[in-house]
Amino acid sequence: MKIKLLGTAAAEGIPGIFCNCDICTYARKHGGKDIRTRSQAIINDKYLVDFPMDSYMHSINFDINFYDINHILITHPHGDHFYPQEIEFRCPPYAHGQEGKLLNVYGPGSIKELFPDFPSKQNQDYIKFHKLNAFETYYIDELQVTPMTALHSRDFECFVYLIEHEGKKLLYGHDSGFFPQETMNYLKNTIVDCVLCDTTYGKKIDGNNHMGVLDNFQLRNLLVEQNSADEDTKFILTHLSHNGELTHKQLERMARDNGFIAAYDGYEHEI
Numbered sequence: 001m002k003i004k005l006l007g008t009a010a011a012e013g014i015p016g017i018f019c020n021c022d023i024c025t026y027a028r029k030h031g032g033k034d035i036r037t038r039s040q041a042i043i044n045d046k047y048l049v050d051f052p053m054d055s056y057m058h059s060i061n062f063d064i065n066f067y068d069i070n071h072i073l074i075t076h077p078h079g080d081h082f083y084p085q086e087i088e089f090r091c092p093p094y095a096h097g098q099e100g101k102l103l104n105v106y107g108p109g110s111i112k113e114l115f116p117d118f119p120s121k122q123n124q125d126y127i128k129f130h131k132l133n134a135f136e137t138y139y140i141d142e143l144q145v146t147p148m149t150a151l152h153s154r155d156f157e158c159f160v161y162l163i164e165h166e167g168k169k170l171l172y173g174h175d176s177g178f179f180p181q182e183t184m185n186y187l188k189n190t191i192v193d194c195v196l197c198d199t200t201y202g203k204k205i206d207g208n209n210h211m212g213v214l215d216n217f218q219l220r221n222l223l224v225e226q227n228s229a230d231e232d233t234k235f236i237l238t239h240l241s242h243n244g245e246l247t248h249k250q251l252e253r254m255a256r257d258n259g260f261i262a263a264y265d266g267y268e269h270e271i
């Protein structure tokens with residue numbers, strides 16, 4: 001399974017769109033891996049996970065023609081993960097050649113609760129929303145996908161995902177604090193090959209809505225203890241906020257010293 005992270009920031013990006021803190025100032029000056037756009041991933045070059053406001057930029061910067069995308073998994077309806085206005089451009093007269101080609105969008109029922117008009121009436125031949133239930137396994141083209149509950153918004157349902165392909169297992173673990181017990185129970189005795197960790201709070205501690213690096217270390221211990229991860233499981237730190245007060249280099253040092261990987265926009269990993 002090939003995983004490419006197109007964006008690795010939390011809601012406001014790094015630099016934060018209106019922010020002038022030290023981390024954002026550093027990012028503007030140094031560019032490169034310190035610039036982080038809103039979180040999105042592509043699996044095996046054809047399945048998108050999340051659709052933030054930076055999706056257009058990702059398609060240009062990474063030369064991905066969204067014309068070819070037929071499946072998008074959504075974790076939850078926060079704007080940095082689901083930006084429906086942009087998805088609606090997948091129909092005439094905004095897009096041509098999509099006739100008879102359905103774009104399938106999958107996610108928690110909260111998507112429909114918050115955006116009852118998605119997809120809009122005139123686009124229903126082009127876009128279909130599939131409500132997924134937590135802890136049910138779905139076959140989405142080549143992928144096997146199990147949504148699990150996240151510890152994130154208290155107002156609506158949010159998912160993390162277990163994504164499987166040819167025996168390889170990816171735990172798409174953000175946005176979430178420490179996973180709810182039901183999710184930990186579901187993962188018990190299933191060794192995953194890779195975990196994408198929520199590292200929003202960087203050097204700070206959280207665990208209730210998001211995590212920091214130290215929370216991520218603790219998460220690994222919890223997963224190893226219950227036989228959901230072993231010494232070969234790769235832990236990747238992503239979904240960073242400037243409020244976590246770490247430059248990419250500082251994050252990389254903390255990650256490397258503990259056997260973790262610090263992601264950046266464009267980071268690729270094969271499991």
Ligand SMILES: [Zn+2]
Binds near residue numbers: 175
């Ligand atoms: Zn987020």
Ligand SMILES: [Zn+2]
Binds near residue numbers: 025243
């Ligand atoms: Zn800032």
Ligand SMILES: [Zn+2]
Binds near residue numbers: 076078152
């Ligand atoms: Zn969120």
